[in-house]
Amino acid sequence: GAVVSQHPSRVICKSGTSVKIECRSLDFQATTMFWYRQFPKQSLMLMATSNEGSKATYEQGVEKDKFLINHASLTLSTLTVTSAHPEDSSFYICSAERGGGGYTGELFFGEGSRLTVL
Amino acid sequence: ELKVEQNPLFLSMQEGKNYTIYCNYSTTSDRLYWYRQDPGKSLESLFVLLSNGAVKQEGRLMASLDTKARLSTLHITAAVHDLSATYFCAGNTGTASKLTFGTGTRLQVTL
Numbered sequence: 001g002a003v004v005s006q007h008p009s010r011v012i013c014k015s016g017t018s019v020k021i022e023c024r025s026l027d028f029q030a031t032t033m034f035w036y037r038q039f040p041k042q043s044l045m046l047m048a049t050s051n052e053g054s055k056a057t058y059e060q061g062v063e064k065d066k067f068l069i070n071h072a073s074l075t076l077s078t079l080t081v082t083s084a085h086p087e088d089s090s091f092y093i094c095s096a097e098r099g100g101g102g103y104t105g106e107l108f109f110g111e112g113s114r115l116t117v118l
Numbered sequence: 119e120l121k122v123e124q125n126p127l128f129l130s131m132q133e134g135k136n137y138t139i140y141c142n143y144s145t146t147s148d149r150l151y152w153y154r155q156d157p158g159k160s161l162e163s164l165f166v167l168l169s170n171g172a173v174k175q176e177g178r179l180m181a182s183l184d185t186k187a188r189l190s191t192l193h194i195t196a197a198v199h200d201l202s203a204t205y206f207c208a209g210n211t212g213t214a215s216k217l218t219f220g221t222g223t224r225l226q227v228t229l
Contacts, residue, residue, distance in 0.1 A: 034216050043159075043206065044219045093160055097215045107151075107215055112160040 003027055004096045006110035013084055014118055020080045021113045023050075023094030030076035030096035034107075038091075050077040050094075060085040084117045091115075119147050119213045124220035131197050132228055137204055139223045141190040147209030150190045151217065152181050155204045163207075164192075197227045 003026040015021050023033055033050040048069050049057040056069035066088075068080040077096075082089050096108040121144040131137050141150070149168050153161040165174045167183035167190060174181050178201065180193045190207055204224045208217040 018185075032215070043222050044208075044217075046216055049216055095217075097182070107217070109153075109163075110160045114158075 002083070004094065004108045004110040006031055006092075006094055007112050008113060009111060010114045010116075012116045012118065015070060015085050015090055016083055018080055018082045019084055020078055021094075021115075023077045023079070023096065023110050025075045027094040028096075028098050030077075030098065032075060033071060033077040034095045034097075035069065035077075035079050036093045036095070038093060038112075040091075042076045044093060047079075066092075081091065084115070086117045089117045120147060120209055120218045121206060122209050122220040123200075124205075124207055126223060126224050127221060128224045128226075130226045130228060133198055134196050136196065137194050139192040139194075139207075139225075141192070141220050143188050143190075143209045143218075145169060145188075145211065147188075147211060150183050151208045151210075152179075152190070152192055153206045153208065155206060156221075161206070166187035194225070197225075199227045199229060201225060202204075202227045210211050 001117045005024045007022045011019055031052045035047045036044040039046045045084050046059050050069045050071040051073045052074055058064045066082055071077040091112050091114050093112045094106045120150045123142045125140050152164040154164055155161050164187055165181040171186040172183045178195045183190045204222045206222045210217050
C-alpha cells in the first residue's frame with residue numbers, strides 16, 4: 001500500500017534554532033500534502049496545505065513566516081520551524097493525497113515527528 | 119466552517135462489553151473518516167465512509183454514517199484490551215481533502 005514517510009521522527013533543539021521536517025510519499029505522487037500539529041492529549045489541527053509548485057495555504061492563526069513550507073517535487077514537502085521556541089514543541093504529522101487518476105478519497109499519514117524545543 | 123464533535127471524550131469499558139462512540143459534524147462533509155492513534159504514534163486509518171447509510175465493519179469495529187443527521191458512529195463489539203487507543207473521526211469539505219478532526223475519544227479497555 002501507499003506509504004508516507006516523515007523524517008526525523010524525533011528532534012530536540014535549542015530555542016532560537018530552526019528545524020526542518022520532511023514528508024515523502026514513497027510510492028505515489030502527491031500534488032497536495034497537509035501538515036497537522038498535535039499537542040499532548042489533544043486533537044490534530046490543520047496548519048497548512050502544501051501545494052506542489054506553488055505557495056502553501058495556511059490556516060487562520062498559523063504564522064507563515066514561522067512555519068515555512070516547501071513542496072518542490074511531487075514526492076516531498078518540507079516544514080521548517082524557524083526560530084523555534086518551547087511553545088512550538090508538538091507532534092507534527094503530514095498527510096499526502098494521491099494525485100492524478102485513481103484517486104480513492106483516502107489520505108495517507110506519515111509516522112509523525114515529535115519536536116521538543118529546550 | 120466544519121466543526122466535528124465526538125463523545126464521549128473518555129471511555130473506560132470492560133472486556134467483552136459493547137459500546138458506541140458518536141461523531142457529530144456541523145455542515146456537509148464529502149466523507150467521514152475514522153482513525154485510531156496509539157500513544158506516541160501517528161494515525162491508523164480504520165474506515166472511510168462515503169455516502170448516507172454507509173456501514174463498514176472490520177473485526178470488532180463497525181462504523182456507520184447518517185448524512186441527514188450529520189452523525190457517524192463507531193460501534194465496538196465485545197471489546198478486547200488491544201482496542202485501547204484514541205479514536206478520531208474527521209470530516210472534510212469541498213474538493214480539497216483537508217480534514218477537520220473531532221476531539222478524539224480515549225478508549226481504555228480493562229481486563
